[in-house]
Amino acid sequence: MVWFKRKKAPVAPVEKKTVQMPEGVWTKCKNCQEIIYAKEIERNLNVCPKCDYHFRVSARERIDLVLDEGSFVEMDAAVRSVDFLDFKDSKKYKDRIKAAVKKAGDGDAVICGSGLLDGLPVMVAVFDFSFMGGSMGSVVGEKITRAIEKGLEAKAPVIIFSSSGGARMQESILSLMQMAKTSAALAKLKAAGIPFVSVLTDPTTGGVTASFAMLGDINMAEPRALIGFAGPRVIEQTIRQTLPEGFQRSEYLLEHGMVDMIVPRQEMKARLSQVLRIFTKS
Amino acid sequence: MKQFLDFEKPLADLQAKISELKDFSTERVDFTGDIKKLEKKADKLRKDIFSNLSRWQRTQLARHADRPYTLDYVDHIFTDWFEVHGDRNFRDDPALVCGFARFDGQPCCVIGHQKGRNTKQKVHRNFGMPNPEGYRKALRVMQMAEQFGLPIFTFVDTPGAFPGIGAEERGQAEAIARNLREMAMLKVPVIVTVTGEGGSGGALAIAVGNRVMMMEHSVYAVISPEGCAAILWSDGAKGPQAAEALKLTAPDVDSLDCVIDDVIPEPLGGAHCDHKAAAATLKSYLKKHLDELMAMTADELIEQRYDRFRKMTRISE
Ligand SMILES: [Zn+2]
Numbered sequence: 175m176v177w178f179k180r181k182k183a184p185v186a187p188v189e190k191k192t193v194q195m196p197e198g199v200w201t202k203c204k205n206c207q208e209i210i211y212a213k214e215i216e217r218n219l220n221v222c223p224k225c226d227y228h229f230r231v232s233a234r235e236r237i238d239l240v241l242d243e244g245s246f247v248e249m250d251a252a253v254r255s256v257d258f259l260d261f262k263d264s265k266k267y268k269d270r271i272k273a274a275v276k277k278a279g280d281g282d283a284v285i286c287g288s289g290l291l292d293g294l295p296v297m298v299a300v301f302d303f304s305f306m307g308g309s310m311g312s313v314v315g316e317k318i319t320r321a322i323e324k325g326l327e328a329k330a331p332v333i334i335f336s337s338s339g340g341a342r343m344q345e346s347i348l349s350l351m352q353m354a355k356t357s358a359a360l361a362k363l364k365a366a367g368i369p370f371v372s373v374l375t376d377p378t379t380g381g382v383t384a385s386f387a388m389l390g391d392i393n394m395a396e397p398r399a400l401i402g403f404a405g406p407r408v409i410e411q412t413i414r415q416t417l418p419e420g421f422q423r424s425e426y427l428l429e430h431g432m433v434d435m436i437v438p439r440q441e442m443k444a445r446l447s448q449v450l451r452i453f454t455k456s
Numbered sequence: 457m458k459q460f461l462d463f464e465k466p467l468a469d470l471q472a473k474i475s476e477l478k479d480f481s482t483e484r485v486d487f488t489g490d491i492k493k494l495e496k497k498a499d500k501l502r503k504d505i506f507s508n509l510s511r512w513q514r515t516q517l518a519r520h521a522d523r524p525y526t527l528d529y530v531d532h533i534f535t536d537w538f539e540v541h542g543d544r545n546f547r548d549d550p551a552l553v554c555g556f557a558r559f560d561g562q563p564c565c566v567i568g569h570q571k572g573r574n575t576k577q578k579v580h581r582n583f584g585m586p587n588p589e590g591y592r593k594a595l596r597v598m599q600m601a602e603q604f605g606l607p608i609f610t611f612v613d614t615p616g617a618f619p620g621i622g623a624e625e626r627g628q629a630e631a632i633a634r635n636l637r638e639m640a641m642l643k644v645p646v647i648v649t650v651t652g653e654g655g656s657g658g659a660l661a662i663a664v665g666n667r668v669m670m671m672e673h674s675v676y677a678v679i680s681p682e683g684c685a686a687i688l689w690s691d692g693a694k695g696p697q698a699a700e701a702l703k704l705t706a707p708d709v710d711s712l713d714c715v716i717d718d719v720i721p722e723p724l725g726g727a728h729c730d731h732k733a734a735a736a737t738l739k740s741y742l743k744k745h746l747d748e749l750m751a752m753t754a755d756e757l758i759e760q761r762y763d764r765f766r767k768m769t770r771i772s773e
Contacts, residue, residue, distance in 0.1 A: 253773040258712075259703050263688035312770045319766070341656075341678045343688060346702045347709050350656060350678040351768040354664050357636035358762050365641070381678070383629035384617075384657040389637055403629035403657075404619030408683070412619050422624060432627050 203227055205398075219439045228396045228439055230376060233285040233302040236335055240443045241298065245290035250320060254281050255313045259346055267344035270306065278305045282313040283338065286321040288330065292447040294456060297325040301337040303377070308338030310382055311345040315352025318386065322359040322370075331369040331450045336387040339405075340380020353385035360389050369453040371446060374401050374424070374433065392449055393433040394442075395424035401433070459521045463505055463513055467725070470498045502725055509673075512696035514705045515681060517673040518652045519615075522728035524735065525584075526553055526568030526611040529651065532735030533742070534559055534566060542593060546626065549590030551582045551618070552662070554597040559609070560743065562750075565601035567594050567662055568611030571652075584653075585618035588631035591661050595635050598642060607645040607746060610662045615680060617658030632661040639664035640765075645749035645757060647742060649720070650674045650706075651727075666761050667745040668715065670706035671738070672722040676715075677704035714768050717745070 201212045205227035215222060219239060220229040231239070237246050254271070261267040275281060283305040288297055299321045301308045318334065325332040341349040363370055372390030374383075376399035384403055387393075395401060402422035410417060420426050427433045437445045450456075460468045474494050477487045509517070517523075530537050534557035541548040553570045556563065569586065572578035601608050617628050639646065639662075648665035654676030670676060679687075684702060685694035703709075706719045720741050727734035749757065 250773070253771050256770050256772050258770045259701070261701050263698075263701060312768075316769045316771055343679055343684050343702070345770070346677050346704060347715055348712065348768055348770055350660055350676075351715060351765060353633075353657060354636050354640070354660055355765045355768055357633060358640035358664070358765055361637045361640040362762075364637070381657055384632040384661075385636055386633070388627070388630040388633040402624050403617065403632070404624065409619045409621065409624070413621065415621070417621065421621070430625050430627070432630055 204229075221439050226397060226438070228376065228398065230303055230337065231439075232304065233280070233300040233335075236300045237285065237287075237289070237298065239439065240333075240446060241289035241291055241296075242293065246287050246298075247289065248285065248287040249324070250286060250317050251281060253313050253317060255311055255342075255345075257344070258348075259344070261344040261346070270344070274305050278302060280305065282317070283308045283310070284314045284317050286317045288324070288328070291333075291443065291450065294447065294450055294454065295328065295330045296450070297321045297328070297330050297332045298335070299332075300335045301375075301382075303337040303339075306342065308336075308382070309340065309342035309349075310338060310352050311342035311349045312352065314342075315349070315355050318352075318356050319359045322356070322363055325368055325370075326359075326363055326366055329366075329368060331371065331454060332363060333371045333373065333446060334386055334390075335373045335375060336378040336382050337375045338378055338380070338382040338387075340382055350381065353381050356386045357389060360386055364391075369450060371449060373437075373442070373446075374427075375399050377401070379403065379405055388432070390434075391453070392435070394435055394437045394445070395427060395433045396442075397424055397436055397438055399424045401427050461513070461516050461520065463509075463516075464725075467498060467501055467505060470494060470501060474498065506724060506726075510696070511675075511699040511703070511705050511708070512681065514673055515653075515675050515695075515699050517726050517728075518675045520652075520726060520728045521573065523613075523652055524727050524731045525613060526566075526570050526651070528731050529568075529611060529735055529738065530555075530557065530566060532732055533739045534564075536563075537566070540597060543589040543596060545592060546589045549582075549586050549593060550580055551584055551586040551614070552590035552594055554593055556601075556606070559607075559746065562746070563604075563606050565597060565606050565608045566611075567597060567608065568651075569614040569659075569662075571613060582618060584614045585616060586614065586658060586661075587618050587620070587623045588626040588628050591617075591631040591635050594662050595631075595638055598639065598646075602642050602644050605644060607647065607749065608642070609742060610646065610648045610665065612648060612650040612654050612659045612663050612676075613652035613674075614655045614658045615653055616655035617661070632657045635661040636664055640762060641758060642761075643754035643757065645746065645752070646761065647745050647749070649738060649742070650676050650716075651738075653680075655680060664761065664765065666749050666757055666764070667717050668764075669718040669720055669741060669745075670709060670716050671720050671727060671734070672706055673726050674706055675699075675704040676706075676709050677702045712770075714764075 206225035
């Protein structure tokens, strides 16, 4: 009894402190539960300085992390999703789009453009998970296809940073077709001998994994990212078993031969540069 | 009709009555008049039911336990069929059947999802849900068809690719993705028919075709109504509402004007009422498209297939 009390005591004050945290100044790490000065995490490229947990970053932050300063030229920024099925669940798709655009300040779940990576011209497509869970509808599929086709035209390597729950249900069959459309564009890129690097970040599942995200000449993953076809909950419900520890995490995919390498965020730019320079013989 | 859905029940009852009367008819007792009357009534009822199907009812028809499956269509449409097995890496996947046959004498390749009828078969076929090795087998066989210059017919009928631990371990996503990419470059005609359930990526992985058609009572969507309901309505039982929202029926998909080329009419009451008639109609559509595609060069086929999927976009800019 005595040592049960003693063990419990030091924990309580910490919990109290979290409740009183002024918002935005301190962040609790989802992985190690440590309370960390938010600025410190930011300075560390949104990676927990205590446990190396990789927080999700916005598409714009990601672009800043990998492209040479000021080199990014955005394409197709004005393209918007259309509610062509009049899809309505608890909310109209129309309203969901409007709210997401307002919140994100961007047109949809992916940002595409050209830029320089250590001086090497590249095409990039970067997902923003905060925009409707990074889901892929017509706009995402179209922007990615255009980016690939632009890479084909300019003979520039293509890099896609994925972070997506999969296809966007509100566009039903047409969102499914984006998987075929983007993969077909990659077939042309491959035939032309232009490199494609897929970077899988937390989380990448469903129709995005089952199309371009798994088709990299090189598949890279950030540490501990959730990557899979079916979501863990769906699998658990289907097979009625609990899932093994670490299931569908980057390290698990590496072990099973689905990704080539795990690259911490701090090393991402250097690694991309190294890989692309080998393949482009530059 | 061996099994019937709720909304088929009144029709089934009526038909039972008709066959009962037929059985009782002898030379001395003549029910011809009554039978004719009842048959007329049944025809009208059938028309009423089938002209007012909800999207959920159509989904149920697409999943009907008596619906023709790939191997039934093989029986009715093709000759000289032989099945081939295995992905040469892991195992054979009975949920996806692959083989070669003749179509009106023309040597060809046939690929399709396969469901089972009784419990034992259903388990053997994994309810038509392939594992990665199924998709890899399909790709191996499609590339073999390309090697020998044979047109490919695929038949889509799956709730989806199997969501299991082994499937994830062996790269379900990679297997599907690779098929999408490789099918885009096939040098031979690919003709796709959604015969029952076109369930998401697991369906699309054998559906990148020069022509894509849907049977009248088939469905094709990015997610099952139940799966969609579980996520967006937080209630898997809201499948009927989700089916309405997903607009997943053949006429719905056809109205988008870019995803499918034809809706293939089924015998009144659905393909399950008359496998032979359903297959005969399907065959005439396959023939029409095959004739058109056989006149094209390899480059033209690749280009046409690419453009077909390239146009599938609804955006504003
Ligand atoms: Zn941490």
